[in-house]
Amino acid sequence: MSFLSQALRGGALALVLGAVAPIGAAQAEEIRTPMIAQGCAGCHGQSGVGTGSVPQIAGYGRDAFITTWESFRKDERPATIMNRIAPGYTDDEVAALADYFSQLR
Amino acid sequence: MNGFSNGFSPKLTRRHFGALLAGSAFTLAAPAILRADSGPRLVVIGGGFGGASAARFARISYPDVNVTLIEPYDSFVTCPYGNLILGGKRALPQITHSYDGLRARGVDVVQNRARDIDPVAKRVTLADDTRIAYDKLIVSPGIALRRDAIEGYDEAASEIFPHAWMGGDGSQISILRRQLEALPEGGVVGLAIPPNPFRCPPGPYERISMIAHHLKQHNPRAKILAFDAKDGFSKQGLFQDGWAELYGDMIEWIPASQDGTITAVDPQERVFISEFGERHKVDVGNVIPPQYAAAIARDTGLADDSGWVPVDPLTFAAEAAPDIHVIGDANIGSPMPKSGYVANSTSKQAVAAAIADLRGEAAPADPVYFNTCYSHLGDDYAVSVAAIFRKDGEGGIMATPDSGGLSPRGPLSELAYNRRREAEYADAWYDSITTDMFS
Numbered sequence: 352m353s354f355l356s357q358a359l360r361g362g363a364l365a366l367v368l369g370a371v372a373p374i375g376a377a378q379a380e381e382i383r384t385p386m387i388a389q390g391c392a393g394c395h396g397q398s399g400v401g402t403g404s405v406p407q408i409a410g411y412g413r414d415a416f417i418t419t420w421e422s423f424r425k426d427e428r429p430a431t432i433m434n435r436i437a438p439g440y441t442d443d444e445v446a447a448l449a450d451y452f453s454q455l456r
Numbered sequence: 457m458n459g460f461s462n463g464f465s466p467k468l469t470r471r472h473f474g475a476l477l478a479g480s481a482f483t484l485a486a487p488a489i490l491r492a493d494s495g496p497r498l499v500v501i502g503g504g505f506g507g508a509s510a511a512r513f514a515r516i517s518y519p520d521v522n523v524t525l526i527e528p529y530d531s532f533v534t535c536p537y538g539n540l541i542l543g544g545k546r547a548l549p550q551i552t553h554s555y556d557g558l559r560a561r562g563v564d565v566v567q568n569r570a571r572d573i574d575p576v577a578k579r580v581t582l583a584d585d586t587r588i589a590y591d592k593l594i595v596s597p598g599i600a601l602r603r604d605a606i607e608g609y610d611e612a613a614s615e616i617f618p619h620a621w622m623g624g625d626g627s628q629i630s631i632l633r634r635q636l637e638a639l640p641e642g643g644v645v646g647l648a649i650p651p652n653p654f655r656c657p658p659g660p661y662e663r664i665s666m667i668a669h670h671l672k673q674h675n676p677r678a679k680i681l682a683f684d685a686k687d688g689f690s691k692q693g694l695f696q697d698g699w700a701e702l703y704g705d706m707i708e709w710i711p712a713s714q715d716g717t718i719t720a721v722d723p724q725e726r727v728f729i730s731e732f733g734e735r736h737k738v739d740v741g742n743v744i745p746p747q748y749a750a751a752i753a754r755d756t757g758l759a760d761d762s763g764w765v766p767v768d769p770l771t772f773a774a775e776a777a778p779d780i781h782v783i784g785d786a787n788i789g790s791p792m793p794k795s796g797y798v799a800n801s802t803s804k805q806a807v808a809a810a811i812a813d814l815r816g817e818a819a820p821a822d823p824v825y826f827n828t829c830y831s832h833l834g835d836d837y838a839v840s841v842a843a844i845f846r847k848d849g850e851g852g853i854m855a856t857p858d859s860g861g862l863s864p865r866g867p868l869s870e871l872a873y874n875r876r877r878e879a880e881y882a883d884a885w886y887d888s889i890t891t892d893m894f895s
Contacts, residue, residue: 386823394884405888435842439844
């Protein structure tokens with residue numbers, strides 16, 4: 352069995368499970384994490400579920416993610432650290448992050 | 457994909473699924489029950505921030521790959537948050553992590569020490585002469601202390617003047633904590649701080665802060681003498697502002713240009729001796745010697761004359777040997793700092809690049825590495841430095857221009873909220889990153 356078809360079978364099973372229950376950390380993990388989003392997990396938790404005071408970003412609306420990111424980038428939105436992080440990513444990278452986190456629902 | 461005989465439909469449509477797959481690189485979750493004893497063999501030396509992250513990422517992303525993790529200790533004591541033990545804000549069990557989570561993911565955790573690597577035969581030899589074959593090897597062994605850089609600082613000296621700069625079995629940080637608790641009233645705590653490069657640039661200064669936090673409560677007339685082999689340090693403005701704000705004149709920092717470099721110690725007499733021969737009596741002494749890569753990296757020829765391992769910053773492939781990727785503090789990762797977050801962040805690119813090479817594919821293009829270092833100065837008071845690294849277009853990497861940077865400077869009267877939130881975020885970082893390493 353090729354890697355891709357093996358992956359599709361694993362992914363399909365995960366999608367079925369994801370469809371019948373609210374997204375939780377274990378189910379969120381079944382959705383593939385792009386490399387660009389890996390760095391976020393160090394603060395925002397596995398699959399963006401959040402930890403302690405650091406907010407959940409899993410399920411954040413895609414357009415809202417991009418808008419919020421822009422307001423951090425321009426230092427318009429009160430922030431402790433995201434205003435320093437946001438300028439570090441390109442528009443394409445932010446779009447990929449928005450795609451990923453918004454699909455974790 | 458759009459329906460199953462049992463009536464359930466997948467939440468994501470085929471189009472969304474395809475869009476996700478079309479991304480430049482992705483990781484794939486898989487049940488831990490999948491074992492692949494006949495698949496490619498990835499061996500990881502070191503079960504710390506780099507190695508544990510690498511092993512876990514590999515099992516999640518590449519279920520067909522056998523992953524073996526070689527680690528001498530039966531659990532991992534983090535250096536991060538070790539300073540909070542000195543400040544009385546954490547206990548050792550709270551910073552000690554089991555490898556059982558990785559075992560549950562199918563990582564073969566071998567409690568042993570790697571003694572040698574044969575890059576031609578592609579085998580690691582352990583301390584007991586067991587040999588483990590690999591297709592790709594991740595080496596994340598951390599640091600070793602250059603004991604010859606400080607005369608008199610032998611192994612026995614570490615019991616009197618602990619370094620507590622490697623987690624080990626937790627004994628070093630525990631010794632230092634007990635010494636602080638037993639400090640005579642009005643006593644002197646000395647630190648000897650190394651030149652660059654060393655593990656965790658802000659670490660010694662968070663340590664000073666946490667020691668001061670303890671002393672302010674329990675021994676307010678005690679003093680801290682911080683002898684530094686450098687003339688500047690990470691987050692210096694923020695630290696010195698905070699020290700003045702929280703600890704008055706308890707802390708004296710002596711830079712190299714004012715004879716702050718400690719070149720010898722006399723543990724029996726409890727004396728630090730400076731470069732120009734000044735003798736400084738201390739009651740408690742924390743000696744953080746100059747450092748280099750751990751022995752496995754040097755003894756096997758991976759490291760160069762600097763004592764650190766040169767690597768390709770886009771794959772972490774070692775320049776010295778094929779099929780070996782070196783991550784974490786042991787490598788030359790400039791401009792990235794030697795931090796746990798960097799080890800964790802870069803581990804994924806290293807694993808992805810290694811597996812891609814096995815499959816005859818290109819490593820993920822345009823990697824982006826991430827770092828945030830938090831430092832606790834007191835209660836509800838932390839500061840940070842953040843950075844995002846990427847290709848510089850000349851084969852190396854750079855900090856992304858006009859991004860990252862330090863927490864704002866200013867008095868608590870203006871920034872108490874920021875300082876408290878950063879302390880909360882630091883706690884969340886610790887939980888999140890150790891989850892990304894061990895769960």
